[in-house]
Amino acid sequence: MNQPPVGPDPARALCPICLDYFPWREDPLYERVVEASGARWEPVNLSGINNAVKRADRRARCYVKCTNPSRDGTPEHYLPVSHRGHGEPVVIGLVGRGKSGKTHLLVAMLLEALRGDLSAHGLSFEPADEFRHLLFKQSIDQFLRGKKLDSTKDRVHDFAAYFLVRTPDGRARPLIFFDVAGEDFMTPGLGGRNARFLLGATALMFVDDPEHTVPARRPDAIDGPAAQNDAFNTAVARLRSRGDIRKVPVAVVITKADELRYEHPVDRWFRRDDASEPLSAAGFRAESRDVFALLHHHGAQPVLEVFEQFDRGTLHVVSATGTPVDQGVYPRGVRPVRVLRPLLALLAMTGVVEGPEASEVGR
Numbered sequence: 001m002n003q004p005p006v007g008p009d010p011a012r013a014l015c016p017i018c019l020d021y022f023p024w025r026e027d028p029l030y031e032r033v034v035e036a037s038g039a040r041w042e043p044v045n046l047s048g049i050n051n052a053v054k055r056a057d058r059r060a061r062c063y064v065k066c067t068n069p070s071r072d073g074t075p076e077h078y079l080p081v082s083h084r085g086h087g088e089p090v091v092i093g094l095v096g097r098g099k100s101g102k103t104h105l106l107v108a109m110l111l112e113a114l115r116g117d118l119s120a121h122g123l124s125f126e127p128a129d130e131f132r133h134l135l136f137k138q139s140i141d142q143f144l145r146g147k148k149l150d151s152t153k154d155r156v157h158d159f160a161a162y163f164l165v166r167t168p169d170g171r172a173r174p175l176i177f178f179d180v181a182g183e184d185f186m187t188p189g190l191g192g193r194n195a196r197f198l199l200g201a202t203a204l205m206f207v208d209d210p211e212h213t214v215p216a217r218r219p220d221a222i223d224g225p226a227a228q229n230d231a232f233n234t235a236v237a238r239l240r241s242r243g244d245i246r247k248v249p250v251a252v253v254i255t256k257a258d259e260l261r262y263e264h265p266v267d268r269w270f271r272r273d274d275a276s277e278p279l280s281a282a283g284f285r286a287e288s289r290d291v292f293a294l295l296h297h298h299g300a301q302p303v304l305e306v307f308e309q310f311d312r313g314t315l316h317v318v319s320a321t322g323t324p325v326d327q328g329v330y331p332r333g334v335r336p337v338r339v340l341r342p343l344l345a346l347l348a349m350t351g352v353v354e355g356p357e358a359s360e361v362g363r
Ligand SMILES: Nc1nc2c(ncn2[C@@H]2O[C@H](COP(=O)(O)OP(=O)(O)O)[C@@H](O)[C@H]2O)c(=O)[nH]1
Pocket: 096, 097, 098, 099, 100, 101, 102, 103, 104, 105, 148, 149, 150, 151, 152, 181, 182, 255, 256, 257, 258, 259, 318, 319, 320, 321, 322, 323, 324, 325
C-alpha cells in the first residue's frame, strides 16, 4: 500500500513569495555578490570543493532560484538553501495599518530572540538568510542607536526575515516573517501580489496601536476608536479564499502600549517579564482576557472582530521602544516591553514549542 509522503516533498518546494510549487534544484546554487557597482545574484559551483565540511558550510550560505512556474510576473526571487531539509516552514505575516508599529515590533522581537532571550523555553534562533539578514541588521542597528526606523518601502513581495528556530529535541524549523507596509497592502493591481503572502501564512500577527483602539486613554485623544481597519479587512477577505481561515493561529497585538503604561490593566502586564516565566496557557489566557476587556470597554470593534474570526488566538499589549519617539530619535534609548509574548504564543500555536501547556495556548 502506498504511504502518504512524510514531511516536505524533497523534490518540490512551496515558494513563500510567489506561492508556486517549484522543482528544488541545487544546480546551480546562487550567491549574492555585492560590489561597489551594485549587488547581483551569481551562480556558484561547489563541486570543486573536495572537503565535505567546507562544502557544507559554503552551501549553507547559498540560494536556490525560484522558477515561478506560473510566470505571474513576480520579480526574480531566491530562497536560502535552509528552506529545504528542515521541517515545514512557519510563515508569520504581520498585518496592520500603516504606522501601526509593525516594523518596530518585528525588529524588537527578533533582536531579543536572536540575543537568546527565549532560551528559557529551549528556543534558539539563527539567521538563515545572509542577504536579507544584512538588510534586517541595518534596521536592528538603527533601532539600538535609538533612531526611528524608516517606513517600510519597496520589496513588497519579499519577506523581511528568515530564521531557523531550534528546539530542545534537536529539531529546526524555518521561520519566515512577512512585514508589508500598510499602504501597499491595500494597493490594488499587481494581480494582488502585495498581500499574497497571506495565502501561504501559517500564522498571523494583527497589529494596531492605542491611537486607533483605546484613544480615550491617551491624554491628547480627540476621536473615538477607528470604526474600520482596512488592513485587517483586506487580509481577512484575502484569507477567505483559502477556506481554512478559522484554523490559522493569530496573535492580536496592541503595540506602542507604552502610551498606556500607567493604565490598568496594561500596568500590570508591563511589570512582568516576558520571557523567563515557564510557559503557561493560563498566563496567556489571563493577558488575553484583560486586553479583550480593555478593548471591549473602549469599543475597539475592528480588533475584537478580527480576533473572533479565528479559533485559536491570543491578545497582547507590548511596546517595541518603551518610550515615544522625539523628533526621529528615542532620547533615552529603546527598551522593548513584552515583545516576545506574541512570538512565543505563535510558536506554541504552530507546534514549534511542544508540550501540554503549549498545546493549550490560545484556546
Ligand atoms: N511610543 C511608541 N512609538 C512607536 C512604537 N513602535 C513604533 N512607534 C512609532 O510608530 C511609528 C510607526 O512605526 P512603524 O514600525 O514604522 O510602523 P509600520 O508602518 O506599521 O511598520 C514610528 O514613528 C515609530 O517611531 C512603540 O512601541 N512605542
